[in-house]
Amino acid sequence: xxxxxxxxxxxxxTEVMVIRCGTGTIECGGAPMGEAKPAEAAPLSPDFSGGTLxxxxxxxxDGKYELLCVKPGKGSLSVDGVALVTKDAKPLPAxx
Amino acid sequence: xxxxxxLEMAAEAAPDRxxxxxxxxxxxxxxxxxxxxxxxxxxQESGAEYVALLDESSEAAVIALFGAxxxxxxxxxxxxxxxxxDLSVLxxxxxxxxxxxxxxxxxxxxxxxxxxxxxxxxxxxxxxxxVPxxxxxxYDPGEGTAVQLFTSGTTAAPKAAxxxxxxxxxxxxxxxxxxxxxxxxxxxxxxPPYHIAGISALMSSIYxxxxxVMLPAFSPEGWLKLxxxxxxxxxxxxxxMLGRIIEALEKAPGTDxxxxxxxxxxxxxxxxxxxxxxxxxxxxxxxxxxxGLTETSSTIALLGPEDHRAALVSDDPKVRxxxxxxxxxxxxxxxxxxxxxxxxxxxxxxGEIFVRGEQVSGEYKEKSALVEGGWFPTRDAGYMDEDGxxxxxxxxxxxxxxxxxxxxxxxxxxxxLTHPAIAxxxxxxxxxxxxxxxxxxxxxxxxxxxxxxxxxxxxLIRSRLRSSRVPEKVVFVKELPYNEMGKLLRxxxxxxxxx
Numbered sequence: 001x002x003x004x005x006x007x008x009x010x011x012x013x014t015e016v017m018v019i020r021c022g023t024g025t026i027e028c029g030g031a032p033m034g035e036a037k038p039a040e041a042a043p044l045s046p047d048f049s050g051g052t053l054x055x056x057x058x059x060x061x062d063g064k065y066e067l068l069c070v071k072p073g074k075g076s077l078s079v080d081g082v083a084l085v086t087k088d089a090k091p092l093p094a095x096x
Numbered sequence: 097x098x099x100x101x102x103l104e105m106a107a108e109a110a111p112d113r114x115x116x117x118x119x120x121x122x123x124x125x126x127x128x129x130x131x132x133x134x135x136x137x138x139x140q141e142s143g144a145e146y147v148a149l150l151d152e153s154s155e156a157a158v159i160a161l162f163g164a165x166x167x168x169x170x171x172x173x174x175x176x177x178x179x180x181x182d183l184s185v186l187x188x189x190x191x192x193x194x195x196x197x198x199x200x201x202x203x204x205x206x207x208x209x210x211x212x213x214x215x216x217x218x219x220x221x222x223x224x225x226x227v228p229x230x231x232x233x234x235y236d237p238g239e240g241t242a243v244q245l246f247t248s249g250t251t252a253a254p255k256a257a258x259x260x261x262x263x264x265x266x267x268x269x270x271x272x273x274x275x276x277x278x279x280x281x282x283x284x285x286x287x288p289p290y291h292i293a294g295i296s297a298l299m300s301s302i303y304x305x306x307x308x309v310m311l312p313a314f315s316p317e318g319w320l321k322l323x324x325x326x327x328x329x330x331x332x333x334x335x336x337m338l339g340r341i342i343e344a345l346e347k348a349p350g351t352d353x354x355x356x357x358x359x360x361x362x363x364x365x366x367x368x369x370x371x372x373x374x375x376x377x378x379x380x381x382x383x384x385x386x387x388g389l390t391e392t393s394s395t396i397a398l399l400g401p402e403d404h405r406a407a408l409v410s411d412d413p414k415v416r417x418x419x420x421x422x423x424x425x426x427x428x429x430x431x432x433x434x435x436x437x438x439x440x441x442x443x444x445x446x447g448e449i450f451v452r453g454e455q456v457s458g459e460y461k462e463k464s465a466l467v468e469g470g471w472f473p474t475r476d477a478g479y480m481d482e483d484g485x486x487x488x489x490x491x492x493x494x495x496x497x498x499x500x501x502x503x504x505x506x507x508x509x510x511x512x513l514t515h516p517a518i519a520x521x522x523x524x525x526x527x528x529x530x531x532x533x534x535x536x537x538x539x540x541x542x543x544x545x546x547x548x549x550x551x552x553x554x555x556l557i558r559s560r561l562r563s564s565r566v567p568e569k570v571v572f573v574k575e576l577p578y579n580e581m582g583k584l585l586r587x588x589x590x591x592x593x594x595x
Contacts (some may be wrong), residue, residue: 004238019097025400054108055273058563070108071102092398092426094300095332095395096332
């Protein structure tokens with residue numbers, strides 16, 4: 001896995017772009033994400049069904065992982081079972 | 097990661113939303129993405145190693161930028177104001193290129209360089225009409241150069257500054273919230289396409305889903321007219337443009353500019369009186385001063401609307417002075433001030449501005465200018481106050497060294513400009529037998545005022561600064577030389593003072 005890789009959810013429509021990552025397993029809806037969609041959809045885990053939002057960036061507590069949601073879906077993102085949170089940046093005034 | 101992602105996401109989220117208005121024609125995000133994909137086909141077919149734009153701003157700039165990104169070749173907008181001989185050399189350095197714009201000129205000055213040339217209209221039309229074939233397209237992964245910009249090259253051959261996909265995406269993703277603009281938001285673009293601010297504006301507007309309204313050739317009347325008819329909410333201008341807009345607005349006070357909520361400026365030093373007037377003329381608009389360089393993918397520090405208004409009404413000289421500051425560094429970059437030996441300086445101490453961050457390339461095709469730790473020496477001189485506000489005192493190369501003492505032209509100019517009869521001033525080094533360099537001063541007398549005596553100006557400087565700052569030579573000129581971006585051409589002033 002490297003930055004720039006596009007991952008698809010096995011459980012919903014979510015697609016993310018990897019901005020930063022470590023060696024853990026990136027999941028959506030409780031199932032591992034992959035570069036291709038599996039032939040059979042994985043079930044959506046109720047624990048990871050909060051949904052993803054287009055254009056939001058998701059990070060882990062250590063700042064090791066950062067994912068950009070490029071297609072929203074019903075599942076929510078996690079790494080090795082630990083939920084990721086949205087990165088809330090202070091909005092800047094438009095400068096250009 | 098490829099910058100084409102920005103347009104793909106905007107088109108995915110709202111394909112039918114208007115993304116661009118130019119010469120009365122409206123383009124949706126879906127149209128723009130389809131045209132960029134069509135341009136990919138044209139670029140592949142041509143075998144071009146670069147995509148160049150030799151034209152004013154138009155939809156072709158967006159299509160060429162993202163088409164080139166998809167194809168994995170650098171986009172290289174060229175300055176159409178250059179003389180034929182200089183332009184021909186630059187075209188030769190990027191041959192073979194797919195060139196969009198002035199067909200006649202490219203054929204005349206670079207006919208033997210094997211470029212593929214399209215006019216603006218032809219390129220936009222062909223890009224729209226070309227539909228990718230059935231086989232799956234493999235677009236570039238975006239690991240290389242997205243944009244190449246030639247520096248103005250006033251002292252040596254122009255350098256080719258390189259901006260990678262990662263630099264530009266670092267800037268946009270770090271500073272712009274996706275689809276954050278309201279449906280009615282519109283940004284008026286007047287910066288030429290070969291300037292970094294012209295490129296970053298395209299990307300940040302598209303990623304925030306803010307409609308781009310293009311004004312290919314600036315005139316203050318044309319600018320005001322578009323603000324009114326397109327209900328423009330955001331605009332970026334260079335200082336000289338803002339001055340002319342205010343003058344035009346004074347002549348046409350009925351113009352409805354109430355839609356304008358945000359005006360950003362940069363590209364050169366903003367005269368204090370112009371920004372004060374602008375704050376009064378546009379009481380509802382938030383002003384943002386943006387400071388950045390080509391090599392940093394645009395903005396690295398900004399002074400926001402609240403700082404502007406607070407400075408305007410403050411009695412505290414320290415807060416008031418911030419109207420002339422560049423503001424604070426973006427949260428995504430680090431800035432340091434260093435002396436000539438590389439020592440990091442504290443608040444209030446002047447030196448060279450260094451910056452690092454994802455958006456900072458600091459790289460030229462020939463070599464990287466980055467120093468240890470990934471820091472980029474900007475060659476801009478300045479200091480930071482104790483609250484982290486950055487102040488610019490000029491280019492490091494503009495510092496006047498008189499008998500070993502370093503003086504910044506800005507401090508002398510600021511004092512001279514307090515004289516009611518002086519409209520504009522430039523201080524620069526003149527050769528001195530005694531000191532190596534001494535201060536030379538060129539002034540423009542304000543309309544309707546009598547030219548003050550040389551001694552009067554010298555006395556004013558002596559009374560406010562040290563005597564070493566007193567100019568050895570003073571000349572009065574009709575106007576000072578500026579480039580089209582509002583940058584004072586100090587070396588031209590040096591020539592005037594040398595005569």
